[in-house]
Amino acid sequence: MEINWGIIGVGDVTEVKSGPAFQKIEHSDLVAVMRRDAAKAKDYAERHGVPRWYSDAQQLIDDPEVNAIYIATPPDSHVFYASAALRAGKPVYLEKPMTLNATEADELLRLQQTHRGKLTVxxxxxxxxxxxxxxxxxxxxxxxxxxxxxxYHQQPLSAETMQSPRMQWRLNPTQSGGGLFHDLAPHQIDLMYYFFGNIAFSKGIAHNQAGLYRAADVVSGQILFENNVLFNGQWAxxxxxxxxxxxxxxxxxxxxxxxxxxxxxxxxxEQGVRRFAFEPPAHVQQPMIAAVVAYFREEGPNPCSAQEGREVMRVMDSFAGGF
Structure with missing residues (x-):
């Protein structure tokens, strides 16, 4: 089976990090894209050689040639679009963070199980x-x-950067779940989960020190894993x-x-000091997308399940959900 992708939300992340990879992997092709701004959807399709474009997500989901959906919208719409795709019987590759919070992650997991669909975070x-x-x-x-x-520390964002459209939604908790912590920490927390396994307990604290935007700008958290590894993380x-x-x-x-x-x-x-250097892939999501294609084709395991995505959201909430 060939995996013919449709992308919902062709924003910045799809330009280089993910979008081109769908056309470079064996048994994978990108056949349709959607963005609410029709002119931008059309422009993306023309620049990337995609046959069809839409300004309505349901039209893309209903496209009979599309048999897999990549959702690359802000997190506040993840449950809505993912549930629509699952109801249509189409597997979903979902951008991180999985949802706004753990409650939504639980809801999406239940939907995935109810519809017996495939979902990878x-x-x-x-x-x-x-x-x-x-x-x-x-x-x-x-x-x-x-x-x-x-x-993980960063210098404060400039006023110009905070006004850019690609940053504004990230700093709006109603769209992103939080600020830069919610944008970046899912990768880091998921890696700890990937390295060390099941989580026994987590807790943390979040605060806004500089007052430049509504979300927390400093977060500290701890995780105790079932294998007794203790994790301490600090984001500023x-x-x-x-x-x-x-x-x-x-x-x-x-x-x-x-x-x-x-x-x-x-x-x-005891053998001394050794260093190992790697270049990042040209399209950083390409190895993951290749694994997702194999999973959708019944040729490999799910590289990051909805259950695993939910665990990351639970840790995120335990660190910063009370802010």
Whole structure:
């Protein structure tokens, strides 16, 4: 079976990160796109060689040639569009964060189970070689993992950046669920879940220190995993220097790496210090989309299930849901 994709929401993320990959993977093609602004939908289709475009999502879902849906809209519409696709019997690849909050994630999981449909959440770093290497090192080269710590800091956004349309929805909690934390942390928290497995407990605190926008700009959180790994994470979007570092310490060594900058992975153990460098894919979602195509074709497992996406949303809520 060929997977003929339709994209709902052809915004910035689809220009390079994801969109072109659908046309480069075996047994996959992009046959239709949708955006509420008809002129922008038409422009995207013409620039990317897509046969059809729509300004109404239901028309795309009802297109008989479309047999899989990629939803790349802001999170406040994820449940609506995903449920419409599932009701139509079409599998869904859903952008992160999965939903606005864990309550919505529970609702979407129930819908997916009711309709017995396929749904994959776009926590795409799981399938990149860089993070597969990190997992291999954690599993085999540092003994028993004990502690994971993450620090992600950014300088404050400029007034000009905050006024840009591509940023405004991210800073609006009613559309995004929160601010930059909700935009970026799903990748990081999902990786911890991917590395360490089931979560026993999580808690955190969120606050707005700089008052530049409505959402929290500083978040701190802890996770205790069932395998006894303790995670500590800190996110700040109001400080003088940028930082993107994660460290995992085990009984016999440690690993340090970045989540967004692709700095060389550093392994320190009894054999000394080793570094592993990787270039990010030209289209960062392409490895994940390839795994999703295999899953939709019954040739592989679900690379990130709705249940896993829900767990990430539960942690997000435990860190910042009370803000």
């Amino acid at each position: 776009a926590h795409y770093r799981r399938e990149q070689l860089y993070f597969k290497k990190v997992k291999e090192l954690i599993d085999s080269h540092i003994g028993v993992p004990r502690i994971a710590s993450l620090r 979007f109001n400080v003088a220097e940028d930082s993107d570092v994660c460290e995992v310490i085990g009984s016999e060594g440690r690993i340090s790496f970045s989540v967004f900058n692709y700095q060389p992975i550093e392994l320190v153990n």
